Amino acid sequence: MSSTAGQVIRCRAAVAWEAGKPLVIEEVEVAPPQTNEVRVKILFTSLCHTDVYFWEAKGQNPLFPRIYGHEAGGIVESVGEGVTDLKPGDQVLPVFTGECKECAHCKSEESNMCDLLRINTDRGVMLNDGKSRFSINGKPIYHFVGTSTFSEYTVIHVGCLAKINPLAPLDKVCVLSCGISTGLGATLNVAKPAKGSTVAVFGLGAVGLAAAEGARIAGASRIIGVDLNSSRFEEAKKFGATEFVNPKDYNKPVQEVIAEMTNGGVDRSVECTGHIDAMISAFECVHDGWGVAVLVGVPHKDAVFKTHPMNLLNERTLKGTFFGNYKPRSDLPSVVEKYMSKELEVEKFITHTVPFSEINKAFEYMLRGEGLRCIIRMEE
Numbered sequence: 001m002s003s004t005a006g007q008v009i010r011c012r013a014a015v016a017w018e019a020g021k022p023l024v025i026e027e028v029e030v031a032p033p034q035t036n037e038v039r040v041k042i043l044f045t046s047l048c049h050t051d052v053y054f055w056e057a058k059g060q061n062p063l064f065p066r067i068y069g070h071e072a073g074g075i076v077e078s079v080g081e082g083v084t085d086l087k088p089g090d091q092v093l094p095v096f097t098g099e100c101k102e103c104a105h106c107k108s109e110e111s112n113m114c115d116l117l118r119i120n121t122d123r124g125v126m127l128n129d130g131k132s133r134f135s136i137n138g139k140p141i142y143h144f145v146g147t148s149t150f151s152e153y154t155v156i157h158v159g160c161l162a163k164i165n166p167l168a169p170l171d172k173v174c175v176l177s178c179g180i181s182t183g184l185g186a187t188l189n190v191a192k193p194a195k196g197s198t199v200a201v202f203g204l205g206a207v208g209l210a211a212a213e214g215a216r217i218a219g220a221s222r223i224i225g226v227d228l229n230s231s232r233f234e235e236a237k238k239f240g241a242t243e244f245v246n247p248k249d250y251n252k253p254v255q256e257v258i259a260e261m262t263n264g265g266v267d268r269s270v271e272c273t274g275h276i277d278a279m280i281s282a283f284e285c286v287h288d289g290w291g292v293a294v295l296v297g298v299p300h301k302d303a304v305f306k307t308h309p310m311n312l313l314n315e316r317t318l319k320g321t322f323f324g325n326y327k328p329r330s331d332l333p334s335v336v337e338k339y340m341s342k343e344l345e346v347e348k349f350i351t352h353t354v355p356f357s358e359i360n361k362a363f364e365y366m367l368r369g370e371g372l373r374c375i376i377r378m379e380e
Contacts, residue, residue, distance in 0.1 A: 005078035006032050013134065013151035014359045015141060017065045019057035022360045028141060030153045031133040033080035037126065038158050040092060044174045045072035045149040046373045047362040054121060054144065063124045066142040067134055069149030070096045071178040073170030083158045091166050093177040095328040096145040098159035112327045117159045119145055127157060150359065152378050162332035165340060172346050173336050175373050180349055181335055182296060183210025183272060185324015188218060191268040191294045195219035198266040200258055202282045203273035204232040206349055206372045207296060209239040211270040216240025217343060224266065226254060238348050255285035269293045276303040283307055288314040295320045349373045355380040
């Protein structure tokens with residue numbers, strides 16, 4: 001075991017003290033892992049829009065002070081009681097959702113929505129004892145989605161850690177622990193486009209571009225990118241997009257535009273914006289008889305999906321997905337192998353890199369809509 005096993009570790013963490021205010025690099029105390037927990041040394045983390053959304057505290061229960069971060073890569077420092085499949089030195093990706101391997105969802109081949117470890121954005125403590133493993137001068141600092149990777153060390157439930165190839169470069173594959181896998185899996189695991197088929201992707205942020213990348217890997221012949229920001233179209237070509245539609249350029253619903261372009265509709269569509277109008281358009285733009293639409297984006301809590309039942313009776317299928325239907329522990333290692341075998345390119349998602357001391361720059365890039373993923377190097 002490592003020399004720090006069983007002891008409190010003092011390290012740097014970026015703490016959000018209040019909503020929307022810059023994070024502050026503080027010295028925090030990180031307690032040892034308890035039963036079914038693992039303490040991880042984070043080497044690289046990246047900023048996802050979900051971190052920003054909860055940091056801004058718009059529309060959900062604000063919980064501060066808190067350590068955000070959930071897209072990351074690191075090394076196991078020590079393990080708590082009952083942890084048998086991880087050991088110090090293992091390379092891992094923390095994941096905001098988990099896989100206990102024992103509940104009905106984990107035992108089902110069709111679901112990845114673990115009863116025990118499914119994402120909980122309100123909970124700021126560990127499941128084991130309802131307490132935080134982070135503190136400053138004895139005052140607890142809350143966790144975020146069970147990961148809190150904006151800290152040099154963090155404590156995570158073993159079910160939320162995917163053990164990956166020790167040769168995988170963590171500064172690249174860390175982005176596979178959330179958004180990229182979500183978009184990729186939505187296409188490959190849920191939409192399942194056949195080779196030569198047509199696919200429409202709504203929203204060309206990181207998740208949407210990953211969905212387009214999935215369509216490219218599947219061999220789709222036409223990949224239509226739909227976005228209200230035409231400046232994203234050039235970038236999307238790198239991810240396989242072949243054509244573009246900006247709904248603002250037309251005086252009729254975008255689903256009608258796409259139906260005209262594709263002789264009745266696309267074979268598959270993937271919606272990655274979370275806006276209800278885009279969700280409806282994504283469903284109504286697929287071809288009757290065989291079209292499948294997949295919803296990825298998270299809607300406003302009061303949003304209502306409205307479409308005429310005939311759209312379903314005419315043999316269109318509407319599906320939803322969570323984390324691209326990947327089970328974190330079982331499936332994420334194979335996504336990393338797609339990168340290692342050069343089937344999947346992740347470098348093109350990484351547009352910025354900053355040292356940990358400049359983590360607030362990553363928030364500035366995201367808020368200005370610049371780039372896709374900013375990698376934060378913990379060791380400077």
